[in-house]
Amino acid sequence: MMEMKDWVSGMVGFLVLCIGLLPMLNKMGIGPSWFNFSLPIVLLSWIIVAAGFYLIINSFIEITNSNIVGWASFAVAAVITTIGLLQALGRISWISGNVFNALFIVVGLFLMLATFAMEM
Numbered sequence: 001m002m003e004m005k006d007w008v009s010g011m012v013g014f015l016v017l018c019i020g021l022l023p024m025l026n027k028m029g030i031g032p033s034w035f036n037f038s039l040p041i042v043l044l045s046w047i048i049v050a051a052g053f054y055l056i057i058n059s060f061i062e063i064t065n066s067n068i069v070g071w072a073s074f075a076v077a078a079v080i081t082t083i084g085l086l087q088a089l090g091r092i093s094w095i096s097g098n099v100f101n102a103l104f105i106v107v108g109l110f111l112m113l114a115t116f117a118m119e120m
Contacts, residue, residue, distance in 0.1 A: 020104025
């Protein structure tokens with residue numbers, strides 16, 4: 001049975017996905033002009049760190065349920081959290097808004113996948 005933590009993961013994943021997808025759609029000329037919003041890179045990096053850490057927590061739940069998807073989620077979360085943390089701490093500066101949009105989309109998809117994978 002689906003628990004509240006599963007639905008929260010799905011809702012957070014959908015929100016994170018939208019943060020990355022809406023600006024990309026606007027750059028392709030799809031959607032209204034209010035899709036065009038840009039946040040500072042430092043704020044984006046901390047949001048991606050928080051979302052990646054939340055995905056790490058969800059991947060532990062998936063792993064304890066003997067779910068192979070949990071290891072893939074953990075690997076993706078570790079890489080994305082590390083990239084976001086290095087950017088937030090100023091260790092790397094080559095990441096642009098487009099890269100963060102792609103990272104948001106990946107983390108959002110994996111969080112939405114965790115909604116169902118935590119129950120397998």
